[in-house]
Amino acid sequence: xxxxxxxxxxxxxxxxxxxxxxxxxxxxxxxxxxxxxxxxxxxxxxxxxxxxxxxxxxxxxxxxxxxxxxxxxxxxxxxxxxxxxxxxxxxxxxxxxxxxxxxxxxxxxxxxxxxxxxxxxxxxxxxxxxxxxxxxxxxxxxxxxxxxxxxxxxxxxxxxxxxxxxxxxxxxxxxxxxxxxxxxxxxxxxxxxxxxxxxxxxxxxx
Ligand SMILES: Nc1nc2c(ncn2[C@@H]2O[C@H](COP(=O)(O)OP(=O)(O)OP(=O)(O)O)[C@@H](O)[C@H]2O)c(=O)[nH]1
Ligand SMILES: [Mg+2]
Numbered sequence: 001x002x003x004x005x006x007x008x009x010x011x012x013x014x015x016x017x018x019x020x021x022x023x024x025x026x027x028x029x030x031x032x033x034x035x036x037x038x039x040x041x042x043x044x045x046x047x048x049x050x051x052x053x054x055x056x057x058x059x060x061x062x063x064x065x066x067x068x069x070x071x072x073x074x075x076x077x078x079x080x081x082x083x084x085x086x087x088x089x090x091x092x093x094x095x096x097x098x099x100x101x102x103x104x105x106x107x108x109x110x111x112x113x114x115x116x117x118x119x120x121x122x123x124x125x126x127x128x129x130x131x132x133x134x135x136x137x138x139x140x141x142x143x144x145x146x147x148x149x150x151x152x153x154x155x156x157x158x159x160x161x162x163x164x165x166x167x168x169x170x171x172x173x174x175x176x177x178x179x180x181x182x183x184x185x186x187x188x189x190x191x192x193x194x195x196x197x198x199x200x201x202x203x204x205x206x
Contacts, residue, residue, distance in 0.1 A: 001204060003194055007070040008046035011086065015063035017112050023119025025068075025084040026201035031110065032126035033136060034058035034092025037156045040184035041126060042067065042087050045194065052089055064113055065089040073203060083203045086119070094136045115147050122150045122200040124193075129155035129166070129181060132173045141174075152180070152196055159183040 014020045030038045035058040042052045046069055053060055067087045074080040090110050114123060123144055127137050132155075144151045155173045158166050158181045166181060173179040180196070182189035198204035 001076055001195065001198075002074040003198065004072045004074075005046050005069060006072055006082070007068075008048055008051055008087075009068050010051070011066040011068045013063050013065045015109065017064070017109065017116070020064060020066065023086065023117060025086050025119065026121045026203070027066075027086040027088055027117065027119040028197055028201060029088040029090055029114065029117075029120055029123045030126060031090045031114070031123055031140060032092060033094040033128075033134065035060075036092065036126050036128050037184055038092065038126055039089055041124070041154070041156060041182065042089055044182075044184035044187060044190065045087070045197075058092060061089055061091045063091065064109065071198075071203070073198065075204070085197075085201055085203065088113070088117075088120075093140070094134070111143075114144065114149060120149065121202070122152055122197065124152045124154055124197075126154045126156050126182075127173060127179070129158050129169050129173065129179075130160060132169075150200060152193075152200065153178065154182050154189075154193065155179040156182045156184060158188050159185040 012021050032038050039052040039054045039061055069085045071083045072080055073083055125140055127133055141151055153174055155170055161169055170179055170181050180189055180193055
């Protein structure tokens, strides 16, 4: 299988779910603690440095942001075909000082989107490979399971660890689902994650 990102563009942003355009293609959402690297991961997947705003200061992403990705997929057998997919960049959790209730629900916006959005095929839950799974992340995974949303666990910033320590760190992140290593800095893990996303979006059967 081969894939090519032909184009990626900003589609819409909203802090009010009612204001988002309805889903017309399969969607993949990216969730995780504030500043973990969600927006950088999206930029890296579509190979565009500045499609999504990133920052070293937590709280860079406000609201729910949709991006349209145009792909050309060439299966092992058969002809190449074009496909569309939407990426959803979510604001981070675990940043602002919030009430207990809000902490448990990651804020109504994220929870509302994850629980009601009809086009959503999978949620990429991103953790820092050096910190592993924290309480918020574990709660999010549990929540996704309880509402029947497939989760893909990604441990990012693998470039921050020497190669010899990566495997051990990944093994320690989580058992179920297994974490996939990634680096938005070097593109490490990109092909593997793309395959997974395409299968999850039903754009690839192999
Ligand atoms: N070395 C390295 N730095 C990274 C990687 N991914 C993200 N960063 C850095 O981490 C910081 C936060 O990245 P963002 O992509 O803005 O994180 P975010 O999760 O979208 O943050 P919020 O929107 O604030 O929740 C930036 O300074 C990025 O350059 C990575 O794989 N490797
Ligand atoms: Mg962001």
